[in-house]
Amino acid sequence: MLNSPQGIYVDSNLNLYIADSANNRIQFIQTGQLNGVAVVGNGSSANIILNYPTGIVLDANGYLFIVDSYNHRIVGSSSTGFRCIVGCSGGGSTAFQLSFPQSVAFDSYGNIYVTDRNNSRVQQFALQTNNCTIPTTTTTTTTSSSSSTTTSTTTTTTSSTTSSSSTTSTTSTTTSTSSTTSSTTTSSSSTTSSTSVTTTTTTTTTPVPPAFYCPGTNIGAYCNVTSDACSMSQPCLNAATCFPDLTVPVGYRCGCQTGYTGSTCQNDERICKDDTCWNNGTCIEVNSTTVNNNGTNFYCNCSKSFTGMHCELKVNLCVNIKCQNHGICQTVNMSWSCICLTSLFYYGNYCEIETSALKVKQALSKSFASVAITVLVLTCSFVIIMDVLKYVFKIDPIKAERLKQLQAKKSAKSKSKPKARNVAVRFQYIA
Known part of the structure; x- marks a missing residue:
């Protein structure tokens, strides 16, 4: 399992090299494989310790170049193992140092380019030339020094009508001769300054093996790669x-x-391929001329739950199963089971068993139905008997009661109707 991978490289055979940063290792995953192996760093046999690698490159000779970020360096492989290439003196900001480098790349001339992250720059290093030594770091230091020289000269001249003498004075010696009463003195001084600049260039070189001539078909720096x-x-x-x-x-x-x-x-063109038989079926080659297999040269030995030429059909185990009381048959774990939709009322393998709640409800329903039927039968019987007595035997058991009710209604109507009043009308004419 990877942990915070930062870099990846794909070679010409589609193999993967992954910088597994947080695991401090380089993982190699071969084409067509899902699991990788550690080739550098933790869990590998390589003689070097990585600290959060972030980039990786494979050159034409099959050698690895790794950005060892937290160790502030670039390491590379060779026929004798791994070695430090750049930044071997620790992290820093000088021309031969790196600070948390991030990635690495080559150009067509073999120069290496490194993204020096914390120094905010891209460094270029020459890894291979035609010389036996390769300058990996060049530092030029310029030192300026200033020197000043001052010279002072004083000249005094004394003259007279009778005699003359000359006196010359320097900073350390003075000679004076005078024989006159009047004199004239002239002084002059000059200053000369000079500045010198010294430039020192220091070059650090790393010896590498000279380029070999490979007489056979092998290639590479050590003639160890088959061409x-x-x-x-x-x-x-x-x-x-x-x-x-x-x-x-x-x-x-x-x-x-x-x-x-x-x-x-x-x-x-195999008869039995990886996808010939589905669902864990086993493909078996057969002779179509001797075995009747629908003209095919293979036979799929399917598992219990599948059938068909390629084991593509799921076996329906519910074909001959009938679930009762509206239950539904379902295939579960290479077997069948009846799903009882009314689980409150039925259960069992075929949903054939009634629950106690259903039995109670059925008993109550039967009781109410019996009472209702009894009442209905009695009512109908009473009506029929009364009609038979009245219309067949001319017996009306309720005749007297019916007449009594009619008289009562008439009396009520006569009492409630008021009598009409006598009205006299008198006509009066007005002339």
């Missing part, structure tokens, strides 16, 4: 064997495994 097409490009696929062959244009031949064809064994 044939099989070793350089590994062109054969699907576990095929590569054989160098200079008689063909591509320079190699591929010995394919059974079922693979093509110049690089890229065509998978």
Whole structure:
């Protein structure tokens, strides 16, 4: 498992090199694989300790160059193991030091470029020239010194009509001769200054092995890399064997495994492929001329829950199962089960068993139904008996009661109706 990976490199064979920063290691994951191995750092056999690597590059000779960020350096591999390339004296800001570098890259001339993160710059270093020594760091120091020289000269001249004498005076010696009463003195001084500049250049060199001439087909700084097409490009696929062959244009031949064809064994023509049988089915090759298998050359031995030519169909175990009381059959874990929709009322393998709650409800329903039916039967019987007595036997048990009710209604109507008043009308004429 990776932890905060910062850099990745993909080689010509699509293999991955990953800078697993927080785990302080370089992980190598081969093409087609999901798990990797530590080739440098923690968990590896390499003779170097990394501290939060952030970048990685693989050169043409198969050597690794790693940005060891927290150690402020660039390390590289060789035929004798790993060694420090840049920043070997610790972190700093000088021309030969780095401070938390982030990434590394090469140009076509073999120069290396490093992003020096904390120093906010990109450093260039020459890793390979035609000389036996390579300047990895060049420092130029200029020292300025100033010197001043001052010279003072004083000249005095005394003259007279009778005699003359000359007196010359310097800073350390004075001679004077005078024989006159009047004299004239002249003084002059001069100052000369000079400044000198000294420049010192210091070059630090790192010895490297001289470039070897490889007489055979090998290449590389130590003639340890095979240059044939099989070793350089590994062109054969699907576990095929590569054989160098200079008689063909591509320079190699591929010995394919059974079922693979093509110049690089890229065509998978196997009868039983990885995806022939689905759902963990096992593919078995058969002879279609001797075994009747619908004209195919394979047979899929399916697991219990699947069927079909490619085990693509799920077996329906509920075909012959009938769940009662509206239950639904469902396939579960290579078996069947009835799902009782009314689980409050039914349960069991086929939802055939009634619950206690359902039995109580059924008993109450039957009781209410019996009472209702009894009342209805009695009511209908009474009506029928009364009609038979009245219309068949001319017996009216309620005749007297009915007449009594009619008389009572008439009396009530006569009492409630008021009598009409006599009204006299008198006409009067007015003339």
